[in-house]
Amino acid sequence: MTLGAHPGESDAAREIRSLARPLAGTDDLDPLVERIGGARFVGIGEASHGTHEYYRWRCRLARRLIEEHGFTWIGVEGDWPDCWRINRWVRGQDDRDQDADGLLSRFERWPTWLWANQDVAEFLTWLRGWNATRPPAEAVGFYGLDVYSLWDSLSEIISWLEVHEPDAVHTARLAWRCFMPYRHNPHNYAWSTRLVPESCEPDVVALLAEVRQRTRHGDEDAFAAAQNAEVAANAERYYRVMIRGDRESWNVRDIHMADTIDRLAEHHGPRSKGMIWEHNTHVGDARATDMTRDGLVNVGQLLRERHADEGVALVGFASHRGSVLAAGAWGSPEQVLTVPDAGPSSHEGLLHNVLGTDALLLFPDARAGPWLGAWLPHRAIGVVYQPGREAGNYVPTRMGSRYDALIWLEETTALVPLHHEPRQEEPEYETEPTGF
CATH class of the missing domain: 3.40.1660.10 (EreA-like (biosynthetic domain))
Incomplete structure:
Protein backbone atom coordinates (compact mmCIF):
# COMPACT_ATOMS: atom_id res chain seq x y z
CA MET A 1 0.00 0.00 0.00
CA LEU A 145 34.45 -0.38 14.81
CA ASP A 146 36.12 2.92 15.58
CA VAL A 147 39.74 4.02 15.78
CA TYR A 148 39.95 6.39 18.75
CA SER A 149 40.88 4.09 21.65
CA LEU A 150 44.68 4.35 21.39
CA TRP A 151 45.55 4.13 25.12
CA ASP A 152 42.77 1.75 26.09
CA SER A 153 43.73 -0.61 23.27
CA LEU A 154 47.41 -0.53 24.22
CA SER A 155 46.47 -1.33 27.82
CA GLU A 156 44.29 -4.26 26.69
CA ILE A 157 47.12 -5.63 24.55
CA ILE A 158 49.59 -5.54 27.43
CA SER A 159 47.11 -7.28 29.73
CA TRP A 160 46.53 -10.07 27.21
CA LEU A 161 50.23 -10.54 26.49
CA GLU A 162 51.11 -10.69 30.21
CA VAL A 163 48.81 -13.70 30.57
CA HIS A 164 49.24 -15.49 27.23
CA GLU A 165 52.54 -14.36 25.67
CA PRO A 166 54.72 -12.84 28.42
CA ASP A 167 57.88 -12.91 26.33
CA ALA A 168 56.26 -10.39 23.93
CA VAL A 169 55.31 -7.85 26.61
CA HIS A 170 58.55 -5.96 26.00
CA THR A 171 57.42 -4.99 22.49
CA ALA A 172 54.13 -3.66 23.83
CA ARG A 173 55.83 -1.69 26.58
CA LEU A 174 58.11 0.00 24.03
CA ALA A 175 55.01 1.34 22.28
CA TRP A 176 53.46 2.36 25.60
CA ARG A 177 56.61 4.20 26.69
CA CYS A 178 56.76 6.04 23.38
CA PHE A 179 53.33 7.55 24.04
CA MET A 180 53.79 8.17 27.79
CA PRO A 181 55.19 11.74 27.53
CA TYR A 182 51.88 12.87 25.98
CA ARG A 183 49.78 12.21 29.13
CA HIS A 184 47.19 9.98 27.48
CA ASN A 185 46.28 12.80 25.09
CA PRO A 186 46.56 11.74 21.43
CA HIS A 187 46.45 15.36 20.29
CA ASN A 188 49.55 16.23 22.33
CA TYR A 189 51.25 13.36 20.55
CA ALA A 190 49.98 14.45 17.14
CA TRP A 191 51.13 18.03 17.63
CA SER A 192 54.60 16.82 18.62
CA THR A 193 54.95 14.89 15.34
CA ARG A 194 54.07 18.05 13.44
CA LEU A 195 56.88 19.95 15.12
CA VAL A 196 59.47 17.17 15.19
CA PRO A 197 59.55 14.53 12.42
CA GLU A 198 59.66 11.61 14.86
CA SER A 199 56.74 9.40 15.75
CA CYS A 200 55.71 6.23 17.53
CA GLU A 201 54.75 4.62 14.24
CA PRO A 202 57.67 2.12 14.18
CA ASP A 203 56.78 0.96 17.71
CA VAL A 204 53.08 0.36 17.04
CA VAL A 205 53.79 -1.28 13.67
CA ALA A 206 56.23 -3.64 15.37
CA LEU A 207 53.63 -4.34 18.05
CA LEU A 208 50.98 -5.06 15.43
CA ALA A 209 53.27 -7.53 13.65
CA GLU A 210 54.09 -9.24 16.96
CA VAL A 211 50.46 -9.56 18.03
CA ARG A 212 49.32 -10.74 14.62
CA GLN A 213 51.87 -13.55 14.74
CA ARG A 214 50.93 -14.63 18.26
CA THR A 215 47.14 -14.53 17.77
CA ARG A 216 46.98 -16.18 14.37
CA HIS A 217 45.18 -19.29 15.62
CA GLY A 218 43.79 -18.00 18.89
CA ASP A 219 40.42 -17.91 20.66
CA GLU A 220 37.96 -15.07 21.22
CA ASP A 221 40.30 -13.19 23.57
CA ALA A 222 43.15 -13.53 21.09
CA PHE A 223 40.89 -12.10 18.39
CA ALA A 224 40.16 -9.12 20.66
CA ALA A 225 43.89 -8.60 21.31
CA ALA A 226 44.62 -8.68 17.57
CA GLN A 227 41.90 -6.11 16.94
CA ASN A 228 43.26 -3.85 19.68
CA ALA A 229 46.64 -3.98 17.92
CA GLU A 230 44.95 -2.94 14.65
CA VAL A 231 43.29 -0.05 16.51
CA ALA A 232 46.57 1.11 18.05
CA ALA A 233 48.38 1.15 14.72
CA ASN A 234 45.58 2.94 12.87
CA ALA A 235 44.88 5.35 15.74
CA GLU A 236 48.52 6.46 15.72
CA ARG A 237 48.25 7.19 12.01
CA TYR A 238 44.80 8.77 12.29
CA TYR A 239 45.83 11.34 14.90
CA ARG A 240 49.12 12.10 13.17
CA VAL A 241 47.37 12.79 9.86
CA MET A 242 44.39 14.57 11.39
CA ILE A 243 46.41 17.21 13.24
CA ARG A 244 47.87 18.39 9.92
CA GLY A 245 44.40 19.31 8.73
CA ASP A 246 44.64 16.58 6.09
CA ARG A 247 41.18 15.22 5.25
CA GLU A 248 42.85 11.88 4.53
CA SER A 249 42.26 11.22 8.24
CA TRP A 250 38.61 10.59 7.32
CA ASN A 251 39.73 7.81 4.98
CA VAL A 252 42.06 6.33 7.60
CA ARG A 253 39.11 6.06 9.96
CA ASP A 254 36.53 4.67 7.53
CA ILE A 255 38.94 2.21 5.94
CA HIS A 256 39.80 1.00 9.45
CA MET A 257 36.09 0.50 10.17
CA ALA A 258 35.54 -1.33 6.88
CA ASP A 259 38.57 -3.55 7.55
CA THR A 260 37.22 -4.30 11.03
CA ILE A 261 33.90 -5.34 9.46
CA ASP A 262 35.81 -7.72 7.20
CA ARG A 263 37.64 -9.21 10.18
CA LEU A 264 34.38 -9.67 12.08
CA ALA A 265 32.79 -11.39 9.09
CA GLU A 266 35.76 -13.74 8.78
CA HIS A 267 35.80 -14.38 12.54
CA HIS A 268 32.12 -15.32 12.57
CA GLY A 269 32.41 -17.52 9.50
CA PRO A 270 31.39 -17.44 5.83
CA ARG A 271 27.69 -17.87 6.59
CA SER A 272 27.50 -15.12 9.20
CA THR A 413 12.91 13.98 19.76
CA ALA A 414 16.20 13.98 21.65
CA LEU A 415 17.83 10.87 23.09
CA VAL A 416 17.67 10.40 26.85
CA PRO A 417 21.25 9.88 28.15
CA LEU A 418 22.02 7.61 31.07
CA HIS A 419 24.34 10.20 32.60
CA HIS A 420 25.53 13.72 31.88
CA GLU A 421 28.82 14.68 30.28
CA PRO A 422 31.56 16.21 32.44
CA ARG A 423 33.23 19.27 31.01
CA GLN A 424 36.56 18.28 29.45
CA GLU A 425 39.63 20.41 30.01
CA GLU A 426 41.36 19.05 26.92
CA PRO A 427 38.69 18.11 24.38
CA GLU A 428 39.31 15.75 21.51
CA TYR A 429 38.52 16.61 17.93
CA GLU A 430 36.48 14.89 15.22
CA THR A 431 36.84 14.42 11.51
CA GLU A 432 34.26 16.13 9.32
CA PRO A 433 31.43 15.70 8.45
CA THR A 434 29.88 13.96 11.48
CA GLY A 435 31.49 16.26 13.99
CA PHE A 436 31.01 19.56 12.14
Missing part, protein backbone atom coordinates in the same frame (compact mmCIF):
# COMPACT_ATOMS: atom_id res chain seq x y z
CA THR A 2 1.48 3.37 -1.01
CA LEU A 3 0.42 6.85 0.01
CA GLY A 4 -2.17 8.33 -2.35
CA ALA A 5 -1.28 10.63 -5.26
CA HIS A 6 -2.42 14.25 -5.68
CA PRO A 7 -3.41 15.73 -9.05
CA GLY A 8 -0.96 18.19 -10.58
CA GLU A 9 2.04 17.07 -8.57
CA SER A 10 5.57 17.20 -9.93
CA ASP A 11 7.22 14.06 -11.27
CA ALA A 12 9.49 13.98 -8.19
CA ALA A 13 6.48 14.15 -5.86
CA ARG A 14 4.71 11.35 -7.74
CA GLU A 15 7.83 9.21 -7.52
CA ILE A 16 8.08 9.77 -3.76
CA ARG A 17 4.43 8.78 -3.28
CA SER A 18 4.87 5.67 -5.38
CA LEU A 19 7.76 4.52 -3.16
CA ALA A 20 6.39 5.49 0.26
CA ARG A 21 4.56 3.15 2.60
CA PRO A 22 2.95 4.11 5.93
CA LEU A 23 5.18 3.66 8.98
CA ALA A 24 3.52 3.47 12.37
CA GLY A 25 4.43 0.18 14.05
CA THR A 26 7.03 -2.57 13.85
CA ASP A 27 4.87 -4.61 11.46
CA ASP A 28 5.19 -1.79 8.91
CA LEU A 29 8.85 -2.81 8.56
CA ASP A 30 7.73 -6.07 6.85
CA PRO A 31 8.62 -4.98 3.29
CA LEU A 32 12.04 -3.72 4.38
CA VAL A 33 12.83 -6.83 6.41
CA GLU A 34 11.85 -9.01 3.47
CA ARG A 35 13.94 -6.91 1.06
CA ILE A 36 17.18 -6.78 3.08
CA GLY A 37 16.99 -9.95 5.17
CA GLY A 38 18.99 -11.97 2.66
CA ALA A 39 21.94 -9.56 2.55
CA ARG A 40 25.11 -10.51 4.40
CA PHE A 41 25.83 -6.90 5.41
CA VAL A 42 23.15 -4.39 6.39
CA GLY A 43 24.18 -0.82 7.20
CA ILE A 44 21.61 1.07 9.29
CA GLY A 45 22.29 4.78 9.57
CA GLU A 46 21.07 7.79 11.51
CA ALA A 47 20.84 11.45 10.52
CA SER A 48 22.12 12.52 13.93
CA HIS A 49 23.89 10.93 16.89
CA GLY A 50 21.27 12.21 19.33
CA THR A 51 17.78 11.33 18.09
CA HIS A 52 15.56 8.91 20.01
CA GLU A 53 13.47 7.80 17.02
CA TYR A 54 16.50 6.90 14.89
CA TYR A 55 17.80 4.63 17.64
CA ARG A 56 14.35 3.18 18.39
CA TRP A 57 13.59 2.26 14.76
CA ARG A 58 17.11 0.94 14.23
CA CYS A 59 16.73 -1.31 17.27
CA ARG A 60 13.32 -2.50 16.06
CA LEU A 61 14.75 -3.35 12.65
CA ALA A 62 17.76 -5.07 14.22
CA ARG A 63 15.57 -7.26 16.41
CA ARG A 64 13.63 -8.48 13.41
CA LEU A 65 16.76 -9.18 11.38
CA ILE A 66 18.15 -11.20 14.29
CA GLU A 67 14.92 -13.08 15.02
CA GLU A 68 13.81 -13.75 11.44
CA HIS A 69 16.98 -13.79 9.36
CA GLY A 70 19.74 -15.05 11.65
CA PHE A 71 22.02 -12.01 11.90
CA THR A 72 24.79 -12.82 14.37
CA TRP A 73 26.83 -9.67 14.91
CA ILE A 74 26.49 -5.89 15.16
CA GLY A 75 29.33 -3.44 14.54
CA VAL A 76 28.83 0.11 15.82
CA GLU A 77 30.50 3.51 15.67
CA GLY A 78 32.13 2.97 19.04
CA ASP A 79 35.46 2.02 20.62
CA TRP A 80 36.58 -1.61 20.54
CA PRO A 81 37.47 -1.97 24.27
CA ASP A 82 34.17 -0.44 25.48
CA CYS A 83 32.08 -2.49 23.08
CA TRP A 84 34.05 -5.66 23.82
CA ARG A 85 32.83 -5.38 27.43
CA ILE A 86 29.28 -5.11 26.06
CA ASN A 87 29.90 -8.09 23.80
CA ARG A 88 31.03 -10.18 26.75
CA TRP A 89 28.00 -9.05 28.78
CA VAL A 90 25.34 -9.75 26.15
CA ARG A 91 26.87 -13.22 25.73
CA GLY A 92 26.63 -13.85 29.49
CA GLN A 93 30.42 -14.16 29.86
CA ASP A 94 31.31 -11.20 32.12
CA ASP A 95 29.65 -8.73 34.53
CA ARG A 96 26.76 -11.12 35.06
CA ASP A 97 25.47 -9.19 38.07
CA GLN A 98 25.51 -5.91 36.15
CA ASP A 99 22.53 -4.43 34.29
CA ALA A 100 22.74 -2.58 30.97
CA ASP A 101 22.56 0.86 32.59
CA GLY A 102 25.47 0.06 34.89
CA LEU A 103 27.52 -1.39 32.06
CA LEU A 104 26.97 1.62 29.80
CA SER A 105 27.75 4.04 32.62
CA ARG A 106 31.37 2.93 32.28
CA PHE A 107 31.65 4.71 28.93
CA GLU A 108 33.95 7.67 29.55
CA ARG A 109 35.15 9.04 26.21
CA TRP A 110 33.09 12.00 25.04
CA PRO A 111 30.40 11.88 23.70
CA THR A 112 29.17 9.06 25.89
CA TRP A 113 25.50 9.54 24.95
CA LEU A 114 26.03 7.78 21.60
CA TRP A 115 25.77 4.44 23.39
CA ALA A 116 25.02 5.30 27.03
CA ASN A 117 21.36 6.11 26.41
CA GLN A 118 18.00 4.56 27.25
CA ASP A 119 17.32 3.14 23.78
CA VAL A 120 20.61 1.25 23.61
CA ALA A 121 20.23 0.00 27.20
CA GLU A 122 16.79 -1.38 26.37
CA PHE A 123 18.08 -3.10 23.22
CA LEU A 124 21.10 -4.63 24.96
CA THR A 125 18.87 -5.97 27.73
CA TRP A 126 16.73 -7.67 25.09
CA LEU A 127 19.83 -8.95 23.25
CA ARG A 128 21.24 -10.50 26.41
CA GLY A 129 17.94 -12.27 26.98
CA TRP A 130 17.88 -13.47 23.36
CA ASN A 131 21.42 -14.83 23.61
CA ALA A 132 20.57 -16.65 26.84
CA THR A 133 18.12 -18.81 24.87
CA ARG A 134 20.59 -19.69 22.09
CA PRO A 135 23.59 -22.02 21.84
CA PRO A 136 26.87 -20.10 22.33
CA ALA A 137 27.73 -20.49 18.64
CA GLU A 138 24.52 -18.64 17.70
CA ALA A 139 24.87 -15.78 20.21
CA VAL A 140 24.80 -12.30 18.68
CA GLY A 141 27.94 -10.22 19.23
CA PHE A 142 28.28 -6.45 19.70
CA TYR A 143 31.53 -4.80 18.56
CA GLY A 144 33.13 -1.35 18.22
CA LYS A 273 25.45 -11.97 8.67
CA GLY A 274 26.16 -8.63 10.28
CA MET A 275 24.67 -5.18 10.85
CA ILE A 276 26.57 -1.90 10.89
CA TRP A 277 25.19 0.93 13.03
CA GLU A 278 26.72 4.29 12.13
CA HIS A 279 25.84 7.81 11.08
CA ASN A 280 24.41 8.29 7.59
CA THR A 281 27.69 9.90 6.57
CA HIS A 282 29.40 6.54 7.10
CA VAL A 283 26.57 4.21 6.03
CA GLY A 284 25.34 6.03 2.91
CA ASP A 285 27.53 5.49 -0.16
CA ALA A 286 29.99 8.41 -0.40
CA ARG A 287 29.91 8.26 -4.19
CA ALA A 288 26.37 9.66 -4.07
CA THR A 289 27.55 12.80 -2.22
CA ASP A 290 30.12 15.54 -2.73
CA MET A 291 32.52 13.59 -0.50
CA THR A 292 33.86 11.78 -3.53
CA ARG A 293 34.89 15.11 -5.09
CA ASP A 294 37.29 15.55 -2.17
CA GLY A 295 38.71 12.05 -2.52
CA LEU A 296 36.82 10.69 0.51
CA VAL A 297 35.47 7.17 0.85
CA ASN A 298 33.22 5.72 3.52
CA VAL A 299 32.00 2.44 4.97
CA GLY A 300 28.92 2.18 2.76
CA GLN A 301 30.94 2.64 -0.41
CA LEU A 302 33.59 0.14 0.69
CA LEU A 303 30.97 -2.44 1.64
CA ARG A 304 29.41 -2.21 -1.81
CA GLU A 305 32.78 -2.36 -3.54
CA ARG A 306 34.06 -5.30 -1.50
CA HIS A 307 30.92 -7.38 -0.93
CA ALA A 308 28.34 -6.67 -3.62
CA ASP A 309 28.25 -10.36 -4.58
CA GLU A 310 27.44 -11.35 -0.97
CA GLY A 311 24.61 -8.86 -0.54
CA VAL A 312 24.84 -5.34 0.88
CA ALA A 313 21.87 -3.20 1.94
CA LEU A 314 22.13 0.40 3.17
CA VAL A 315 19.29 2.03 5.11
CA GLY A 316 19.25 5.77 5.79
CA PHE A 317 17.19 8.02 8.07
CA ALA A 318 15.85 11.55 7.65
CA SER A 319 13.43 13.86 9.44
CA HIS A 320 11.87 17.30 9.08
CA ARG A 321 12.01 18.90 12.54
CA GLY A 322 12.16 18.23 16.28
CA SER A 323 14.87 18.16 18.93
CA VAL A 324 18.26 16.49 19.27
CA LEU A 325 20.83 15.73 21.96
CA ALA A 326 24.10 17.38 20.96
CA ALA A 327 26.73 19.81 22.22
CA GLY A 328 27.46 23.40 21.27
CA ALA A 329 31.21 22.74 21.09
CA TRP A 330 33.50 19.72 21.06
CA GLY A 331 33.90 18.27 24.55
CA SER A 332 31.07 20.36 26.05
CA PRO A 333 28.19 18.90 28.07
CA GLU A 334 25.21 17.69 26.08
CA GLN A 335 22.09 19.81 25.53
CA VAL A 336 18.63 19.29 24.09
CA LEU A 337 18.64 21.52 21.03
CA THR A 338 15.87 22.45 18.63
CA VAL A 339 16.07 21.07 15.10
CA PRO A 340 14.37 23.66 12.87
CA ASP A 341 12.17 22.82 9.90
CA ALA A 342 14.29 21.45 7.08
CA GLY A 343 15.16 23.73 4.18
CA PRO A 344 12.40 23.73 1.56
CA SER A 345 14.80 22.88 -1.27
CA SER A 346 16.30 19.89 0.55
CA HIS A 347 15.37 16.21 0.36
CA GLU A 348 13.77 16.66 3.78
CA GLY A 349 11.77 19.68 2.65
CA LEU A 350 10.45 17.80 -0.36
CA LEU A 351 9.56 14.70 1.67
CA HIS A 352 7.72 16.85 4.19
CA ASN A 353 5.72 18.68 1.54
CA VAL A 354 4.80 15.50 -0.32
CA LEU A 355 4.21 13.07 2.56
CA GLY A 356 3.67 15.02 5.76
CA THR A 357 3.75 11.79 7.80
CA ASP A 358 6.21 9.05 8.78
CA ALA A 359 6.98 6.65 5.94
CA LEU A 360 9.19 3.85 4.71
CA LEU A 361 10.60 4.29 1.21
CA LEU A 362 12.02 1.25 -0.58
CA PHE A 363 14.14 2.02 -3.63
CA PRO A 364 13.75 -0.01 -6.85
CA ASP A 365 16.62 -1.40 -8.90
CA ALA A 366 16.28 1.47 -11.41
CA ARG A 367 17.06 4.68 -9.52
CA ALA A 368 17.41 7.42 -12.11
CA GLY A 369 13.95 8.89 -11.49
CA PRO A 370 13.14 12.57 -10.93
CA TRP A 371 13.63 12.32 -7.15
CA LEU A 372 15.92 9.31 -6.71
CA GLY A 373 18.33 10.67 -9.32
CA ALA A 374 18.23 14.31 -8.22
CA TRP A 375 21.07 16.06 -6.41
CA LEU A 376 19.51 17.80 -3.40
CA PRO A 377 20.77 18.78 0.09
CA HIS A 378 20.35 16.07 2.76
CA ARG A 379 20.65 17.05 6.44
CA ALA A 380 23.34 15.50 8.65
CA ILE A 381 23.62 16.54 12.31
CA GLY A 382 26.78 15.72 14.22
CA VAL A 383 27.55 15.51 17.92
CA VAL A 384 28.35 19.23 17.71
CA TYR A 385 25.33 21.15 16.47
CA GLN A 386 24.43 24.81 16.19
CA PRO A 387 20.86 25.23 14.88
CA GLY A 388 21.60 28.81 13.86
CA ARG A 389 24.13 27.55 11.31
CA GLU A 390 21.88 25.03 9.57
CA ALA A 391 23.28 25.61 6.07
CA GLY A 392 26.48 23.79 7.00
CA ASN A 393 24.57 20.65 7.96
CA TYR A 394 23.42 19.69 4.47
CA VAL A 395 25.29 17.30 2.20
CA PRO A 396 24.53 17.28 -1.56
CA THR A 397 23.08 13.81 -2.12
CA ARG A 398 21.64 11.61 -4.85
CA MET A 399 19.26 9.68 -2.62
CA GLY A 400 18.69 6.67 -4.88
CA SER A 401 22.41 5.92 -5.11
CA ARG A 402 23.25 6.64 -1.50
CA TYR A 403 20.84 4.16 0.14
CA ASP A 404 18.66 1.18 -0.70
CA ALA A 405 15.86 2.38 1.57
CA LEU A 406 15.01 5.43 3.65
CA ILE A 407 13.06 5.71 6.90
CA TRP A 408 11.35 9.12 6.94
CA LEU A 409 10.15 10.68 10.21
CA GLU A 410 8.23 13.96 10.31
CA GLU A 411 9.16 14.98 13.86
CA THR A 412 11.80 13.52 16.16
